[in-house]
Amino acid sequence: MAATEQRQDGKRLIAGPGILLVWLYGVMVVSAVSRSAYQISTEFDRAPLAYTLSAIAGVVYGFITYTLVRGGETARRAALVCCAAELVGVLAVGTWTLVEPSAFPDTTVWSDFGMGYLFIPVLLPLSALYWLRRARTAQDR
Numbered sequence: 001m002a003a004t005e006q007r008q009d010g011k012r013l014i015a016g017p018g019i020l021l022v023w024l025y026g027v028m029v030v031s032a033v034s035r036s037a038y039q040i041s042t043e044f045d046r047a048p049l050a051y052t053l054s055a056i057a058g059v060v061y062g063f064i065t066y067t068l069v070r071g072g073e074t075a076r077r078a079a080l081v082c083c084a085a086e087l088v089g090v091l092a093v094g095t096w097t098l099v100e101p102s103a104f105p106d107t108t109v110w111s112d113f114g115m116g117y118l119f120i121p122v123l124l125p126l127s128a129l130y131w132l133r134r135a136r137t138a139q140d141r
Helices: 003-013 017-046 048-070 073-099 111-117 120-140
Strands: none
Touching: 003 073, 017 048, 017 120, 048 073, 048 120, 073 111, 073 120, 111 120
């Protein structure tokens, strides 16, 4: 793929609603990574599972942000897979925190489906999946 074509694909992913997605994922990277870094470094023994899951969420958010900014069909597909995995994680952890709250002495980014983050953790991958599918449809035209 030519460099010009790759840049056009990249612009397509971060145009319009894609800019909002990049911004929101960027905010989530900062919040999840900073929160988990602090908790892991100061009180890891209190809730290791919760803090590790928050760190994993931060890494996932970072990868998705990178792929959206990078653009191109390969990055779009990688973001699509990662957003689907993120959604599965949010649903699994959200359900787990409701069914077995004692497993989580402290909350994670994905606890209660992201209630502590205004449900952005569950809404963001849904929005991103829709946008990434739409970007593919626009590209196929």
